[in-house]
Amino acid sequence: MNTIQLQLSTPYVTYEEYARISGLPYNTVxxxxADGRIPLRPKANRKEKPMINLVALHQEATEFAGAAFSASVSDQPAA
Known part of the structure; x- marks a missing residue:
């Protein structure tokens, strides 16, 4: 089994940021x-801004590829 190791600068992003980094239109995101294809971070209260869970997305992608998953979050910006 292959292992995919990721280093993320942040585990969560806004809809706007996800649209920017994925190249998808905001309304598509x-x-x-809404239909469950992109996972969200659970909100602590109703007023919190919804945040897309990048760790869960990467984990799903590696499992689909049949690889082991390992991720870490760094305070260093991605190169």
Whole structure:
């Protein structure tokens, strides 16, 4: 089994940031969240801004590829 190791600068991003980094239109991101294709971080209260869970997305992708998953979050920006 292959291992995929990721280093993320942040585990969560806004809809806007996810649209920017994925190249998907903002409204497409909203639809994908609404139908469950993009996972969200659980909100502690109703007023919190919804955040896309990048760790869960990467984990799903590596499992789909049949690889082991390992991730870490760094305070250093990605190169």
């Amino acid at each position: 909203k639809r994908m969240v």
